[in-house]
Amino acid sequence: MSKPEIAKLGHFGLVSTDLEKSLWFFKEILGLEETEERDGVHYLRAWGDFEHHTLTIRQGDEAKLDHIAWRTKKPEDVEGFAKILEESGTPVTWNEEGIEAGQGKAFRFQMPSGHTLEIYYEMEKTLADPKSRSVLKNQSHKSWARGVSPRRIDHVNLLSSLPANELADFLMDKLGFQMRECVQAPDGSLVGAWLSVTALVHDIAISHDPNAASTNEVHHISYWLDNAQDLLRAADILKENGIHFVGPGKHGISQAMYIYAIDPGSGVRVEIFTNGYLIFEPDWEPIVWTLDEMDVGFTYWGDQTDTKTENNPTIKA
Amino acid sequence: MSKPEIAKLGHFGLVSTDLEKSLWFFKEILGLEETEERDGVHYLRAWGDFEHHTLTIRQGDEAKLDHIAWRTKKPEDVEGFAKILEESGTPVTWNEEGIEAGQGKAFRFQMPSGHTLEIYYEMEKTLADPKSRSVLKNQSHKSWARGVSPRRIDHVNLLSSLPANELADFLMDKLGFQMRECVQAPDGSLVGAWLSVTALVHDIAISHDPNAASTNEVHHISYWLDNAQDLLRAADILKENGIHFVGPGKHGISQAMYIYAIDPGSGVRVEIFTNGYLIFEPDWEPIVWTLDEMDVGFTYWGDQTDTKTENNPTIKA
Amino acid sequence: MSKPEIAKLGHFGLVSTDLEKSLWFFKEILGLEETEERDGVHYLRAWGDFEHHTLTIRQGDEAKLDHIAWRTKKPEDVEGFAKILEESGTPVTWNEEGIEAGQGKAFRFQMPSGHTLEIYYEMEKTLADPKSRSVLKNQSHKSWARGVSPRRIDHVNLLSSLPANELADFLMDKLGFQMRECVQAPDGSLVGAWLSVTALVHDIAISHDPNAASTNEVHHISYWLDNAQDLLRAADILKENGIHFVGPGKHGISQAMYIYAIDPGSGVRVEIFTNGYLIFEPDWEPIVWTLDEMDVGFTYWGDQTDTKTENNPTIKA
Amino acid sequence: MSKPEIAKLGHFGLVSTDLEKSLWFFKEILGLEETEERDGVHYLRAWGDFEHHTLTIRQGDEAKLDHIAWRTKKPEDVEGFAKILEESGTPVTWNEEGIEAGQGKAFRFQMPSGHTLEIYYEMEKTLADPKSRSVLKNQSHKSWARGVSPRRIDHVNLLSSLPANELADFLMDKLGFQMRECVQAPDGSLVGAWLSVTALVHDIAISHDPNAASTNEVHHISYWLDNAQDLLRAADILKENGIHFVGPGKHGISQAMYIYAIDPGSGVRVEIFTNGYLIFEPDWEPIVWTLDEMDVGFTYWGDQTDTKTENNPTIKA
CATH class of the missing domain: 3.10.180.10 (2,3-Dihydroxybiphenyl 1,2-Dioxygenase, domain 1)
Structure with a gap:
């Protein structure tokens, strides 16, 4: 098997002590779109993001990024990275498909510094709902719908x-x-x-x-x-x-x-x-x-x- | 040997029927920088290009792009691509190091359509002369020196x-x-x-x-x-x-x-x-x-x- | 009395054959703010307009600008212009204060071409409602609330x-x-x-x-x-x-x-x-x-x- | 005679202790155009300025703005302002036509704070030389010739x-x-x-x-x-x-x-x-x-x- 590779930054898992205020900031002021809400977790993305979400927000007692997720280049790279990490003494924790909406099997681990990263490959490329869908075939949502509106x-x-x-x-x-x-x-x-x-x-x-x-x-x-x-x-x-x-x-x-x-x-x-x-x-x-x-x-x-x-x-x- | 790979577009080799006018256009109006002139070939690049040149211009009887050059990911990929092409019936023509200023050994070939491409790896990352050099360590020339000034x-x-x-x-x-x-x-x-x-x-x-x-x-x-x-x-x-x-x-x-x-x-x-x-x-x-x-x-x-x-x-x- | 003078363009009086669609266009797409609606007339302005309105829209059988309004430099210039126009054979039609919301006494007349203009001086400089009011003392509404958002x-x-x-x-x-x-x-x-x-x-x-x-x-x-x-x-x-x-x-x-x-x-x-x-x-x-x-x-x-x-x-x- | 009126800010008269460096800054970096040099005074303007100059620079022992010039609305307003100032105890000093290149008769005076202002009406609207002249009939010089290039x-x-x-x-x-x-x-x-x-x-x-x-x-x-x-x-x-x-x-x-x-x-x-x-x-x-x-x-x-x-x-x- 060839060396596993990271393709890209996937998403942030944010825990907020004031969910309502965070949703106002990220949706109304920054202008992210909400793909769905499930079990108290809000799945957001920018209008030009292709994946199901690039930010999740949920309520919690302590504000933190509970994971920073990275997408691999190939499906088998997820297992590949798990092996490399475990063999070098970094334990990994698996999440089955669907634990995070839209996402396949993934695992999390802590860097020696304590930062929590997640590795995954499978993720739905969800279409925007028809009302907010872009007229462009290469773009998810209409741009400039609200607020800052990053790509x-x-x-x-x-x-x-x-x-x-x-x-x-x-x-x-x-x-x-x-x-x-x-x-x-x-x-x-x-x-x-x-x-x-x-x-x-x-x-x-x-x-x-x-x-x-x-x-x-x-x-x-x-x-x-x-x-x-x-x-x-x-x-x-x-x-x-x-x-x-x-x-x-x-x-x-x-x-x-x-x-x-x-x-x-x-x-x-x-x-x-x-x-x-x-x-x-x-x-x-x-x-x-x-x-x-x-x-x-x-x-x-x-x-x-x-x-x-x-x-x-x-x-x- | 692993499969050879292209890293990036390298440069254009332009032949002009009116060299003086082309130099005026590319240097004064578009605002490219001239790295050097050798044997009637002018080697130009934009202020943010790192390689020795991304455009060469010389006088000729017929205007044309005489080659479009691509940089490989690894040094050995140059030979690798030559082999693949020759084995599939596309002849290649080698240029020794220095035939094109700043550039190592390279070869050219024609696509079935007749377009001429060039494959190379070695290329000097020439510093700009002190007067036009950027104060930024990650940029070649000062930006906005003249004309349109692309990056x-x-x-x-x-x-x-x-x-x-x-x-x-x-x-x-x-x-x-x-x-x-x-x-x-x-x-x-x-x-x-x-x-x-x-x-x-x-x-x-x-x-x-x-x-x-x-x-x-x-x-x-x-x-x-x-x-x-x-x-x-x-x-x-x-x-x-x-x-x-x-x-x-x-x-x-x-x-x-x-x-x-x-x-x-x-x-x-x-x-x-x-x-x-x-x-x-x-x-x-x-x-x-x-x-x-x-x-x-x-x-x-x-x-x-x-x-x-x-x-x-x-x-x- | 000194010669009357026009200070500025004031507003457009638009009649639409599809009021709902026009309101969608001017409010949601162009992004104008609605100061008020009265008697079926919608009074709109841009976020940086100081006067009560710069555009009115109402439903009608024929789409047209039923008047283009100009503010005078001084209160007495309204009478001054009426006099000049009537003396040179252009009849004027007076509107009492409040016929148009926010506006004082005004008159309308037709140019020789048939275009209808309005002359007025008094106009409320309405504050935006607190929710959409700018934090800037020299600006009416928050900018960039919706759509194109002209000044x-x-x-x-x-x-x-x-x-x-x-x-x-x-x-x-x-x-x-x-x-x-x-x-x-x-x-x-x-x-x-x-x-x-x-x-x-x-x-x-x-x-x-x-x-x-x-x-x-x-x-x-x-x-x-x-x-x-x-x-x-x-x-x-x-x-x-x-x-x-x-x-x-x-x-x-x-x-x-x-x-x-x-x-x-x-x-x-x-x-x-x-x-x-x-x-x-x-x-x-x-x-x-x-x-x-x-x-x-x-x-x-x-x-x-x-x-x-x-x-x-x-x-x- | 009606009350005299100021139409606009005209120009700055700058004295520099390092003329060469100031000319480099204003011409090469800021990108102003030089209309002419006469008697050691350099007459500059921006590409969209219509008057002969909006900035003069000359060498001197102390850096200062030796005058800030204002254009009147009518020719007779120059005399009108002189009268008002002198009658209220502010002495004025006249400069004959041509003392400042391109400019008609003008006078200078000090505000009570000591700031020196100049009042003038006549000023040549000099055409740019053909090489740098704009293709636009309503613009003096080509824009974006050098540096910051303000209008x-x-x-x-x-x-x-x-x-x-x-x-x-x-x-x-x-x-x-x-x-x-x-x-x-x-x-x-x-x-x-x-x-x-x-x-x-x-x-x-x-x-x-x-x-x-x-x-x-x-x-x-x-x-x-x-x-x-x-x-x-x-x-x-x-x-x-x-x-x-x-x-x-x-x-x-x-x-x-x-x-x-x-x-x-x-x-x-x-x-x-x-x-x-x-x-x-x-x-x-x-x-x-x-x-x-x-x-x-x-x-x-x-x-x-x-x-x-x-x-x-x-x-x-």
């Missing part, structure tokens, strides 16, 4: 009190991610790492902060918009609706534009994201930034986050 | 009097391309086909026109811009400088925005291109459009090409 | 089988409009005229077509968006919702970008409009275009109207 | 250690400006004032800072771009060229987007400006903001200036 899921950024290289090494060794860009401390450890299995600069990033609340926090989840102007429109919408956010600005790393908005229900930070570059070179050498280049690297221009963790509570993943 | 090479669209499926089948069988979208005639043959080896909807497309001048024409070559607004700015620039163009408009197929501009030196059509969607699903089913869906599929909205081939001379590839 | 009313374009200069002369002589740009036929008559009392290139334009259905048709009414990108988003929304439209494109005259969409209820054409230039020079000389300059003047670039009147039914004004 | 001059913002209301009162009483928006301190004095004679929210603004270096500083001069996306492109250009700037962001007051860039030659701050609203209502009531509304009023969203004057040196006007 699709983009990436996740994990925050940890562990050095970023520890998490990155696991992702590269066990799951086949490639390092695309990173920020190196004088001691050689990584403060930030951007990795992908696709042409995107990152499907997943790791942020290290020695003052992070734990080893397994989530810095943000992210959805993609096609145009920078759409991001400015998003800022207007967020401000009019009382959503706290940072940005807009442009990263040097990834060259992408960002707004960081906080879901008032769960407290999860959502990066509204656009532009940037794609990597098609097969021999890409990671771009290594040093801390004294961060005036260009992190915020190329624009509004900058208050990076003090104590001012920016995060949720676990 | 990178995007795709090529071949035109043929042969059915599109004949060319597409060759690309899929021999080179590993995947069909992403297509337009089917009532007899089952394809009028258009969009194929890729990357997450782009197409690295290469095939347009069939029974009235095409030959089996091996080029419909257009294409460069990418990050934002739709940049395309509107491009329209202003083209109009002020007397360049003939069609657009802006939006395709349903690929969901991308376009302007088609004609290089007044060679007559090659250049699609200035932005937006659209990416394909990360590993089990993507080609989107099949019928001719009566072309009011949405070809021009979703906007300015539409006069599609009569006699009004739109093309060049050979 | 404000912009202009009206009258169509007539009479030469444009006849209508323009009346507007300049009696109402103080200034000619900003025009298109001149070889015989010296005007085919098009763009006039304003403000810094806009036109608050009103006149289009002449010898084949127009009458002397008093309306070519289009217009609402303004802040950015060209917003217009491209509008095209997506219109296409997804089955609205017939032409554009996007850019005029040379006025330098503005346009989409022309048809209200499926009344058949009135609505120009969604942005960019362009402002005129602050007090000694502005009208820009005179000739017919052979129309490749630049009318459609600078982009999708062009089928200008044949028989393919483009208009409504009376 | 036109927009406004000036004066900084003073005097309360803003003192400067605003003078502008309203003597020159006919109207207050459009203002920020009021608890004691009733104004911290900021935005005034205009046109439909723009401000042709001139006043910023009060008790720690300002003098009573007559300039906070910034401003040029206009058509689209928000053009501002983001400007940020890229400024960053690539090492220009210090703040933004992008959006003001609540005026609803306009901004970038504040510093000319490295003179130190003058230039606001690159777009969007916002226009005022056509003849009975506009000034929008009065309080200091505790400044989280919305000053920076609605985006990157915020370090407002401490000691960190932001200004030049005199």
